[in-house]
Structure formats: structure tokens, C-alpha cells
Amino acid sequence: MIVSGVTVRAADEGDAVAGVRPRWVALPETTEEIAAVLRVAAENDLAVVPAGGGTTLHWGPPPERCDLLIDTCCLNEVLEHAAGDLVVKVQAGVTLDALAGTLAAAGQRLALDSPGEGATVGGTLATGVAGPLRFRYGTARDLLIGITVVLADGTIAKAGGKVVKNVAGYDLGKLFTGSYGTLGVIAEATFRLHPLPADSRWVTTSSADLGLVGTLAASPLEPAAIELDRPDPHGPVVLSTLVEGVAAAERAKAVQDLMGGDAHIGEEPPAWWGRLPGDDLLLALRVLPAALAGTLHTVAAHAACLNLTPHVRGSAGTADLHVTLPPESDPGKVASFVSAVRDEIRPDGGRLVVLTGPSEMDFWGGTGALGLMRSVKARFDPHRRMSPGRFVGGI
Known part of the structure; x- marks a missing residue:
């Protein structure tokens, strides 16, 4: 397979998607190069699966077919960081760890924590996965304010911040988040940011009363996250509450009093936190x-x-x-x-x-919105070339 200006190599076993090995792997470096790859794929009726860091590429059912893997590892630039506006624009292949380092230098963060090491922005959006901070800050859909995607025919579409071209009537950010690569390729994303907390404390108990969760969630102590861990279905529930920001130590002490029992305060999270x-x-x-x-x-x-x-x-x-x-x-x-x-x-x-x-x-199990989801798939990918069969109802 040849795409002018784009590196394309033969796939190997390490490129398999849920056990299905593609024929080629393309490594575009810009949104325009993704579009060029998808135009060639459309001309040759090739089935395409986008990939980020590969941490969740094995999630979901295997694709019905996979001719071409688009690896976004070379789309790894922070395109714009408007620190004064608390906004960042990045390419999809940027890892969350690398982005965190860049933002921390300005005292800021993207409050989106993925449980997989090496997870990329694009992969995190495509699977809709979120970590402990979702309790206070929401999921990727809540933090995403702009997105650039490339559709199956090579059309570049943008929505949200700094709109150049939109697909009328569709909220692209919400549609593509959690779509498992079945609608197109996420190329760029723009997020709203938050300041890094001045201090953080974790309050953990190994004898949790789950009735406390609602009390903690509604508490003026404002926990940033409330996580649980239960390795044994008949054993106790370990509960850990994150308190961060102003007067975190004092608020953590109040949370400890509220949780009671063997609750203790730590300056580091439990080993299982966010994993x-x-x-x-x-x-x-x-x-x-x-x-x-x-x-x-x-x-x-x-x-x-x-x-x-x-x-x-x-x-x-x-x-x-x-x-x-x-x-x-x-x-x-x-x-x-x-x-x-x-x-x-x-x-x-x-x-x-x-x-x-x-x-x-x-x-996936059943869903009442399957008819609507199929209509959206037909609008964005009428020939079913994008990750066919990987989503609800075989979409």
C-alpha cells in the first residue's frame, strides 16, 4: 500500500486488533496525512482501525475485518496551550502522561486520568474510559471543548473550539467519545484545564460502610474522588476518598472522622488507586x-x-x-x-x-438506542470501513 508522504509498513503479530491481524500499518504525522490515508483506503475498500497507545486496542469484540491499522504514535504534539484561558489543543497521539508533564510546568492539569499506562488522548476518547477524578470533574465528554476528526472518505471535520468545518446537526465530540473507532479517526482534541491542586490527601478504610458514600459525596468537604476496591466478593470493601486543594489536610481529618473505624490519612494514594x-x-x-x-x-x-x-x-x-x-x-x-x-x-x-x-x-448487551446508533453509523461510515463490528449491535 502506497500513500504519498506517509510511512506505511507491513503489519506483524504485535499489530493485531483483538486477535485480528491487519495487512498494513500507516503512521501519519498530521491530520491531512490521516485524510490522505483514508482516501486511499476508501478507493480500495479497505477496513481501517485507528490505534493510539494500544493499551485498550484489545477491548471489545474483534473487527469483522481489518486491512489497515492507523497508528497515531507520530501525532504527538501539543499544538497550543493557552495557559491564561485554561485550554490546551493536542494531537491524538499525545500520551496523557506526556501531556500531564507539559501542563504541570504551568501549574495546570487535564483532570482526565486513564487506568492504562501509555494511554493516548485519542485512545482515551475513543473508549470513553475515565479514572477516579471523574467524580468531581466528569468524563472526557465533559472536559472536551473541541475536536478534529477524519471521516471514512477522508473528509476532515471539526467541531467546538475554533471551528473551521462542522458536520451540521451533530455534536462530534460526544459522538466520537466512546465510539471505538467506528465513526472515523480522532486527529486533534481541545480540552478545558484546571489548576493543579496545592495539596492532596487520601483517607482510606478497610472496613467501609457503603452507606457513607452518599454522605461523603454530598459533603461540604468536597472530595475529588471516592473509590472502592473489593478483591473478595465476600470480604470487606476498601474505601478511599481523595481530598485536594485548599486546606486539604484539615478537610482530610474531617473526612477521617466521618468515615470512622480504621480510617487513616495518607499523602500518597493506595497502590490500587486508579488501576x-x-x-x-x-x-x-x-x-x-x-x-x-x-x-x-x-x-x-x-x-x-x-x-x-x-x-x-x-x-x-x-x-x-x-x-x-x-x-x-x-x-x-x-x-x-x-x-x-x-x-x-x-x-x-x-x-x-x-x-x-x-x-x-x-x-454489549441490549440498548434501546440501537436504531439511532445505526443511523449515525450509516451517516458517517455508510460502507462500514471503520472498525466494522466492534461496537453495539455489530456496528
């Missing part, structure tokens, strides 16, 4: 915060019936959790567990998604 509980059989579970305690009971009860040992970790404040099962778990039992939990949490608006697991599993 996934595992990656071989990984599920994403989201429910209403009021249903948190009941959901943990549901997970434990169904796991016990199937002799499974789930490890649950994530945001107690938003009830946005990750569940991992031992990699040697029987696939049939895993499928039964997923189905049973989905059935129980669905009436109250809960959702369980399989992030990594056997390819024959139902990764």
Missing part, C-alpha cells in the same frame, strides 16, 4: 449511585452460584465500576454471570459491558 483490577476477563459495570450496595450484593450472589471470584474496583461516588474474573474461568459460567447480572440491574438503568473476554460473548 484496573485485571485485564483478561474485564467487565464495565455502571449503575445509579443509590444502587451501589445492592449491585455489589448482586455481583457476589451470582458469582457464588457459579463458583466465580470477581474482583470489583472503581468509583463508589459515581457507581462506575470495573469487574474482573480469573482468566481461567469457564466461558460458559462467565456468560451466565454476565447475563444474570444484566437482567437484574437493567430495570434500574444499570449496564454491564464486556471489555475483554472470549470473542463469542455478547460484549
Whole structure:
């Protein structure tokens, strides 16, 4: 495959997408080069999958076909940092770690923490993943104020900050966040920033009363994050609360008093803070915060019936959790567990998604918006060349 001015190499086993090996890997360095690659792909009816740092490239079902991988590693520049306006514009291949270092020099941060080391801006947006700070600052959709994408036919489209060209009637930022590369390639993103906190404290207890979560969330002590960890479905829940900013030490002491028991204050987070509980059989579970305690009971009860040992970790404040099962778990039992939990949490608006697991599993479960999502896919990628089959309903 030849694209003028763009490095293209033959793919190897390390480039596989959820087990599917592409034929070529393109390494564009600009938005215009992404557009050139996609025009050639469209002319030759090639299926394309975008890739960032590769930390979540194995998430989701495998693509129906994958001819070309677009690696954004060379799109690694911070294009503009307007420190006075608390705004930054970056290319999609910039890693969150590298961006954090650049912003810290100006006393600022992007309050978007991904659980994967080496995660890029584009990959984090494409999967919609967020870490502990989502409790206070929201997810990528809340921090994103502008985006540049390249559609399947090579059209460059922009929305939000500094608009040059938009796709009428669509909020591109919200559509592309969490789309798993099925609508196009994210090339650039503009975010609003926040000042770095002057001080941070973590208050942790290994004998948590989950009834405290709502009290902490509504407290004038203003925690920045409330995370939980439960390695044993029948064991205690470890709860850790982040307090940062002005008078963090004093506020942490008040949080400690509120949490009681064996709560202790640390200047560093627990070792598990902001990290996934595992990656071989990984599920994403989201429910209403009021249903948190009941959901943990549901997970434990169904796991016990199937002799499974789930490890649950994530945001107690938003009830946005990750569940991992031992990699040697029987696939049939895993499928039964997923189905049973989905059935129980669905009436109250809960959702369980399989992030990594056997390819024959139902990764996404049902969704009432499937018709609309298919219409959006048809509008942006009518020939199904972008990551075909990787999203809800085989989109």
C-alpha cells in the first residue's frame, strides 16, 4: 500500500486488533496525512482501525475485518496551550502522561486520568474510559471543548473550539467519545484545564460502610474522588476518598472522622488507586449511585452460584465500576454471570459491558438506542470501513 508522504509498513503479530491481524500499518504525522490515508483506503475498500497507545486496542469484540491499522504514535504534539484561558489543543497521539508533564510546568492539569499506562488522548476518547477524578470533574465528554476528526472518505471535520468545518446537526465530540473507532479517526482534541491542586490527601478504610458514600459525596468537604476496591466478593470493601486543594489536610481529618473505624490519612494514594483490577476477563459495570450496595450484593450472589471470584474496583461516588474474573474461568459460567447480572440491574438503568473476554460473548448487551446508533453509523461510515463490528449491535 502506497500513500504519498506517509510511512506505511507491513503489519506483524504485535499489530493485531483483538486477535485480528491487519495487512498494513500507516503512521501519519498530521491530520491531512490521516485524510490522505483514508482516501486511499476508501478507493480500495479497505477496513481501517485507528490505534493510539494500544493499551485498550484489545477491548471489545474483534473487527469483522481489518486491512489497515492507523497508528497515531507520530501525532504527538501539543499544538497550543493557552495557559491564561485554561485550554490546551493536542494531537491524538499525545500520551496523557506526556501531556500531564507539559501542563504541570504551568501549574495546570487535564483532570482526565486513564487506568492504562501509555494511554493516548485519542485512545482515551475513543473508549470513553475515565479514572477516579471523574467524580468531581466528569468524563472526557465533559472536559472536551473541541475536536478534529477524519471521516471514512477522508473528509476532515471539526467541531467546538475554533471551528473551521462542522458536520451540521451533530455534536462530534460526544459522538466520537466512546465510539471505538467506528465513526472515523480522532486527529486533534481541545480540552478545558484546571489548576493543579496545592495539596492532596487520601483517607482510606478497610472496613467501609457503603452507606457513607452518599454522605461523603454530598459533603461540604468536597472530595475529588471516592473509590472502592473489593478483591473478595465476600470480604470487606476498601474505601478511599481523595481530598485536594485548599486546606486539604484539615478537610482530610474531617473526612477521617466521618468515615470512622480504621480510617487513616495518607499523602500518597493506595497502590490500587486508579488501576484496573485485571485485564483478561474485564467487565464495565455502571449503575445509579443509590444502587451501589445492592449491585455489589448482586455481583457476589451470582458469582457464588457459579463458583466465580470477581474482583470489583472503581468509583463508589459515581457507581462506575470495573469487574474482573480469573482468566481461567469457564466461558460458559462467565456468560451466565454476565447475563444474570444484566437482567437484574437493567430495570434500574444499570449496564454491564464486556471489555475483554472470549470473542463469542455478547460484549454489549441490549440498548434501546440501537436504531439511532445505526443511523449515525450509516451517516458517517455508510460502507462500514471503520472498525466494522466492534461496537453495539455489530456496528
